[in-house]
Amino acid sequence: xxxxxxxxxxxxxxxxxxxxxISWLGLPYIFAYTLEKIIFAVxxxxxxxxxxxxxIWLERKVSAHxxxxxxxxxxxxxxxxxxxxxxxxxxxxKEDIIPAKADKWVHRIAxxxxxxxxxxxxxxxxFEKNLIAQDLNAGILLIFAxxxxxxLAIIMGGWASNNKYTxxxxxxxxxxxxxxxxxxxxxxxxxxxxxxxxxxxxxxAAQSGAGxxxxxxxxxxxxxxxxxxxxxxxxRTPFDIPEAESELVSGYNTEYSGLKYGFFMLSEFTNxxxxxxxxxxxxxxxxxAPSWLSRVPxxxxxxxxxxFIVFVLMWIRWTFPRLRVDRxxxxxxxxxIPLAFINIFVTAxxxxxxxxxxxxxxxxxxxxxxxx
Amino acid sequence: MTDKNKILDKDGFETMYLNMGPQHPSTHxxxxxxxxxxxxxxLKADPDIGYLHRGMEKLAERRTYQANIAMxxxxxxxxxxxxxxxxxxxxxxxxxxxxxxxxxYIRVIMAELNRVVNHMVxxxxxxxxxxxxTALMFGFRERxxxxxxxESVSGARLTYNYFRVGGVARDLPSDFxxxxxVFIKFMRAKLIDYDRLVTDNVIxxxxxxxxxxxxxxxxxxxxxxxxxxxxxxxxxxxxxxxTYSVYxxxxxxxxxxxxxxxxxxxxxxMLELRESLKIVEQALEKLEPGDIMAKVPKVxxxxxxxAYVRTESPKGELSxxxxxxxxxxxxxxxxxxxxxxxxxxxxxxLAGFKVADVIAILGSIDIxxxxxxx
Numbered sequence: 175x176x177x178x179x180x181x182x183x184x185x186x187x188x189x190x191x192x193x194x195x196i197s198w199l200g201l202p203y204i205f206a207y208t209l210e211k212i213i214f215a216v217x218x219x220x221x222x223x224x225x226x227x228x229x230i231w232l233e234r235k236v237s238a239h240x241x242x243x244x245x246x247x248x249x250x251x252x253x254x255x256x257x258x259x260x261x262x263x264x265x266x267x268k269e270d271i272i273p274a275k276a277d278k279w280v281h282r283i284a285x286x287x288x289x290x291x292x293x294x295x296x297x298x299x300x301f302e303k304n305l306i307a308q309d310l311n312a313g314i315l316l317i318f319a320x321x322x323x324x325x326l327a328i329i330m331g332g333w334a335s336n337n338k339y340t341x342x343x344x345x346x347x348x349x350x351x352x353x354x355x356x357x358x359x360x361x362x363x364x365x366x367x368x369x370x371x372x373x374x375x376x377x378x379a380a381q382s383g384a385g386x387x388x389x390x391x392x393x394x395x396x397x398x399x400x401x402x403x404x405x406x407x408x409x410r411t412p413f414d415i416p417e418a419e420s421e422l423v424s425g426y427n428t429e430y431s432g433l434k435y436g437f438f439m440l441s442e443f444t445n446x447x448x449x450x451x452x453x454x455x456x457x458x459x460x461x462x463a464p465s466w467l468s469r470v471p472x473x474x475x476x477x478x479x480x481x482f483i484v485f486v487l488m489w490i491r492w493t494f495p496r497l498r499v500d501r502x503x504x505x506x507x508x509x510x511i512p513l514a515f516i517n518i519f520v521t522a523x524x525x526x527x528x529x530x531x532x533x534x535x536x537x538x539x540x541x542x543x544x545x546x
Numbered sequence: 547m548t549d550k551n552k553i554l555d556k557d558g559f560e561t562m563y564l565n566m567g568p569q570h571p572s573t574h575x576x577x578x579x580x581x582x583x584x585x586x587x588x589l590k591a592d593p594d595i596g597y598l599h600r601g602m603e604k605l606a607e608r609r610t611y612q613a614n615i616a617m618x619x620x621x622x623x624x625x626x627x628x629x630x631x632x633x634x635x636x637x638x639x640x641x642x643x644x645x646x647x648x649x650x651y652i653r654v655i656m657a658e659l660n661r662v663v664n665h666m667v668x669x670x671x672x673x674x675x676x677x678x679x680t681a682l683m684f685g686f687r688e689r690x691x692x693x694x695x696x697e698s699v700s701g702a703r704l705t706y707n708y709f710r711v712g713g714v715a716r717d718l719p720s721d722f723x724x725x726x727x728v729f730i731k732f733m734r735a736k737l738i739d740y741d742r743l744v745t746d747n748v749i750x751x752x753x754x755x756x757x758x759x760x761x762x763x764x765x766x767x768x769x770x771x772x773x774x775x776x777x778x779x780x781x782x783x784x785x786x787x788x789t790y791s792v793y794x795x796x797x798x799x800x801x802x803x804x805x806x807x808x809x810x811x812x813x814x815x816m817l818e819l820r821e822s823l824k825i826v827e828q829a830l831e832k833l834e835p836g837d838i839m840a841k842v843p844k845v846x847x848x849x850x851x852x853a854y855v856r857t858e859s860p861k862g863e864l865s866x867x868x869x870x871x872x873x874x875x876x877x878x879x880x881x882x883x884x885x886x887x888x889x890x891x892x893x894x895x896l897a898g899f900k901v902a903d904v905i906a907i908l909g910s911i912d913i914x915x916x917x918x919x920x
Contacts, residue, residue: 241683496677498902
């Protein structure tokens with residue numbers, strides 16, 4: 175398969191040029207390396223912000239069409255595409271209110287603590303084989319590690335606002351995100367076992383090529399568990415109890431206004447994007463495509479898959495009511511986690527039998543003989 | 547802080563006092579709830595009303611009888627037609643006049659269509675209260691054709707002021723009957739969708755089944771009425787048990803459920819909605835040309851006396867007590883507002899449930915603060 179089209183080829187050409195330039199100038203390689211990473215990071219940041227603005231618009235459109243409305247129609251001309259930009263500009267100019275009795279510094283830092291980690295996960299996502307900021311060998315763990323920092327920010331925001339609704343929202347989210355982190359990671363463990371690597375590129379490689387299928391077909395339960403736990407991890411309905419509008423006004427971000435509120439909102443959508451990207455990469459084959467689609471750039475294929483997952487998440491959000499907080503914990507601990515363990519166990523069993531059937535049979539025979 | 551903070555939970559820890567409302571997205575207006583929380587569990591609830599008090603019963607004493615019908619639109623602004631109905635009936639009882647047959651049927655059609663509106667609004671808000679946003683839009687979408695029908699007969703979309711002493715203000719437009727029939731067909735089709743979207747939803751059932759159970763005895767002792775009482779197994783409907791206007795001519799059931807929880811209260815309203823459509827259908831068949839106003843004097847001065855009229859509004863038993871001293875203004879005007887009386891059980895019902903259930907229970911009682919505070 176020849177996948178080096180479009181963006182990837184451009185990027186590799188650019189990197190080559192940069193390295194030549196640096197060596198021509200007589201500078202050490204580290205300069206070229208640093209410059210590459212900076213350029214990539216800036217490009218990534220632009221991609222994220224554009225996607226997130228687009229996602230917010232998309233969410234409003236999807237919800238509107240599900241509710242037989244039109245949604246934003248005027249700003250920017252075509253179907254109100256500039257609505258989110260206008261909203262963000264409005265948020266920029268709004269007064270930044272800090273409640274009088276709030277813990278001021280914690281209140282100020284919380285939006286940053288929620289926003290920055292949500293960006294970090296993108297570092298290890300392979301948009302194409304070589305289009306990746308850093309192919310760490312602990313890739314998927316890094317994503318989960320950073321996504322679990324968000325809970326800190328939500329508690330910080332909820333606690334520092336000195337408001338009972340935000341406090342309830344913060345405490346709810348602490349309970350929820352910690353309990354759903356476990357099935358989230360466990361659901362991916364079975365895939366990691368099959369691949370034998372934490373690298374996301376290895377996972378894509380394990381799903382592409384002749385005779386290999388996407389993990390969504392070999393690990394359907396894991397995919398389902400991942401999707402449910404991810405929905406809870408990014409605090410979306412039916413698991414949006416930290417910000418449960420009809421109960422807690424707006425939950426942990428009740429007391430935030432202006433750009434700080436904007437950061438909370440942006441990070442929510444950034445998290446949704448990263449969760450969908452991981453789902454597309456780990457379960458739906460990432461940037462790889464069937465051979466008849468091999469002329470399409472990998473990044474396009476990845477984004478199509480990602481946006482499909484995003485659409486499913488939105489679909490769920492605008493269909494389901496909200497779970498109650500205690501039932502949510504029940505569901506996480508009593509259903510999702512046992513199912514995740516069963517999935518791991520079955521996968522391990524199948525792997526063992528599949529790889530060394532004769533050895534397993536011999537062991538069973540010996541044990542049986544011992545017992546008899 | 548306040549004294550309320552000093553209530554301790556069973557382990558002797560301090561509890562939290564949460565002041566929910568009067569400005570809160572889902573207290574259905576300006577109800578204030580003082581909740582004493584042990585974590586998420588409610589130890590004590592203190593409903594506080596009066597933030598929308600406009601002194602309507604006192605204002606009524608300075609208004610003419612006809613002007614009181616206009617004011618009745620503002621009690622329970624979701625079902626103004628039913629309020630009009632009750633007040634008009636009370637004045638007619640004082641005067642001793644009866645509306646002509648055609649006007650009676652038109653009144654029943656309006657009252658039952660307004661019941662559909664009320665239950666659609668309830669459907670939307672209740673689903674919203676448990677977190678399903680889409681149902682709200684659907685509820686309001688189905689309300690729209692009825693509001694348009696009301697607009698075509700009365701000229702207004704919310705405060706209709708359509709009933710008159712001794713009849714109704716205007717005759718129906720020529721296309722009203724046809725449009726209503728189209729709406730009934732449309733509504734029946736949509737009800738199937740709602741059952742799929744909300745009623746059969748696992749999470750919705752999980753949120754509502756077994757939550758906020760009102761026993762039959764509680765309903766009796768708190769004098770609850772309407773769907774709230776019928777969901778607890780009390781088969782009492784003023785339309786059947788103390789029939790008024792022409793309700794005795796129609797064939798309809800009074801659905802009753804036994805559970806008494808939030809889900810039953812929701813379900814009962816959905817069943818009742820279907821019965822209302824049935825009544826409207828029958829009334830449209832019986833509609834014949836004729837007068838729409840009885841002979842009433844220009845200035846209404848009922849003889850000295852009093853009248854008490856009970857009607858079944860979508861929220862419960864709406865009664866009007868009217869005392870006349872022979873002048874053009876009522877001497878005393880009292881309203882038995884169903885929302886106000888149904889709300890009383892809230893304090894008892896909330897204890898022991900969680901914060902999320904507060905909203906579900908409050909939503910399932912279906913109050914309108916305009917009627918609670920008057």
